[in-house]
Amino acid sequence: xxxxxxxxxxxxxxxxxxxxxxxxxxxxxxxxxxxxxxxxxxxxxxxxxxxxxxxxxxxxxxxxxxxxxxxxxxxxxxxxxxxxxxxxxxxxxxxxxxxxxxxxxxxxxxxxxxxxxxxxxxxxxxxxxxxxxxxxxxxxxxxxxxxxxxxxxxxxxxxxxxxxxxxxxxxxxxxxxxxxxxxxxxxxxxxxxxxxxxxxxxxxxxxxxxxxxxxxxxxxxxxxxxxxxxxxxxxxxxxxxxxxxxxxxxxxxxxxxxxxxxxxxxxxxxxxxxxxxxxxxxxxxxxxxxxxxxxxxxxxxxxxxxxxxxxxxxxxxxxxxxxxxxxxxxxxxxxxxxxxxx
Ligand SMILES: CC(C)(COP(=O)(O)OP(=O)(O)OC[C@H]1O[C@@H](n2cnc3c(N)ncnc32)[C@H](O)[C@@H]1OP(=O)(O)O)[C@@H](O)C(=O)NCCC(=O)NCCS
Numbered sequence: 007x008x009x010x011x012x013x014x015x016x017x018x019x020x021x022x023x024x025x026x027x028x029x030x031x032x033x034x035x036x037x038x039x040x041x042x043x044x045x046x047x048x049x050x051x052x053x054x055x056x057x058x059x060x061x062x063x064x065x066x067x068x069x070x071x072x073x074x075x076x077x078x079x080x081x082x083x084x085x086x087x088x089x090x091x092x093x094x095x096x097x098x099x100x101x102x103x104x105x106x107x108x109x110x111x112x113x114x115x116x117x118x119x120x121x122x123x124x125x126x127x128x129x130x131x132x133x134x135x136x137x138x139x140x141x142x143x144x145x146x147x148x149x150x151x152x153x154x155x156x157x158x159x160x161x162x163x164x165x166x167x168x169x170x171x172x173x174x175x176x177x178x179x180x181x182x183x184x185x186x187x188x189x190x191x192x193x194x195x196x197x198x199x200x201x202x203x204x205x206x207x208x209x210x211x212x213x214x215x216x217x218x219x220x221x222x223x224x225x226x227x228x229x230x231x232x233x234x235x236x237x238x239x240x241x242x243x244x245x246x247x248x249x250x251x252x253x254x255x256x257x258x259x260x261x262x263x264x265x266x267x268x269x270x271x272x273x274x275x276x277x278x279x280x281x282x283x284x285x286x287x288x289x290x291x292x293x294x295x296x297x298x299x300x301x302x303x304x305x306x307x308x309x310x311x312x313x314x315x316x317x318x319x320x321x322x323x324x325x326x327x328x329x330x331x332x333x334x335x336x337x338x339x340x341x342x343x344x345x346x347x348x
Pocket of ligand 1: 010071
């Protein structure tokens, strides 16, 4: 991984949940002539969204040695990771791709949404003054974790995991303190990833936006602009950025591949009214039956009905009309904050 993804520079300390002591992450490898030729990492996680728990796996650091490429090893090592995750109960696997084309050709589909706003000098003067903002201290981890847990859409994470992740190198973390209480935090950069991106934060806008202001002032001589990730559930933040006419665009959250249909059937069951019955009818089909009839969803359709890219509800609408049932809790709106990327 270090050879291919970091030109030999260290990578392990950026991903303690995969490479750290007692890490829960797993690493798949394929060898050629007794040497690792292709590899990837994956980690079982639970998404918390809309009161539901969704078991998933996140995949990262997919790499094949240059001299071994084009022989199907990358495809095979990725399949190893996703099939093991599915066997362990993941409803689907997720990954972040710089170039989605390779994954798309291997059955991965765009999934979910996130909006990215641009912080630059055209709007930064409208941010609140960075009053009460200071750098993170070691004993802030508990307060940061409590704030993280206020998000309705997040990865289930322990305090210890948050504490570990706050120590990843190359990250700028500030908190906002009011009357001795930490009321907001925000993280920018993460190892060699997410440069200039404010990728994890929590708190009310009057605690987080002063931190954004601080990050802007601390970085404006180096960067012309910063970017801030906002989840579909972050209406207050979207309203602010739209009010100050910040540029922004809604893109996809990740690429996804279907895992266990039994696990995904349980998610549909939790997300649809009691009158709907859901059954995993094969390794790649799920049937939803309502008073108006049954619809069989296959492969991509399952993910498109559950959590389409950019909230596009067209497949969910078809499911509603064929089952004769309104499904207001679909699509689900999960979010993965930056510290959980692998
Ligand atoms: C992407 C990567 C893992 C593929 O590994 P691999 O072992 O060559 O994979 P496969 O042999 O299964 O697939 C290779 C095929 O994908 C094609 N391909 C490679 N990169 C591609 C891309 N970005 N978009 C579309 N197709 C691509 C190759 O041309 C080849 O096609 P062919 O089979 O018709 O010759 C490898 O190129 C790599 O390590 N790249 C650098 C690291 C990287 O980008 N990792 C992804 C990080 S998220």
